[in-house]
Amino acid sequence: MLERLTKLINENLPEKKIENVSPESRLIEDLGMDSIGMMMLSMSIEDEFGVTFDGPVAFKTVQDVLTFLEKNATK
DSSP states (O other): OHHHHHHHHHHHOTTOOOOOOOTTOBTTTTTOOOHHHHHHHHHHHHHHHTOOOSSOOOOOBHHHHHHHHHHHOOO
16 A cells, blocks of 8 residues: 555655655655645545545544554455
């Protein structure tokens, strides 16, 4: 699941090539996500993993996303 998520992160940060994504990586501070990037990543996650977000996402780290996906992913 981390590999699929890393691919989505890279697709949503085209100006950067992030190679070392770990569960401890912070989305904003370490990976350089901004609010638009977070929105685009959220939409990509919905498509890729078959989940739906009811409101704004509050993910801080890659592990936060992975934990959410482990509980909610349908794909």
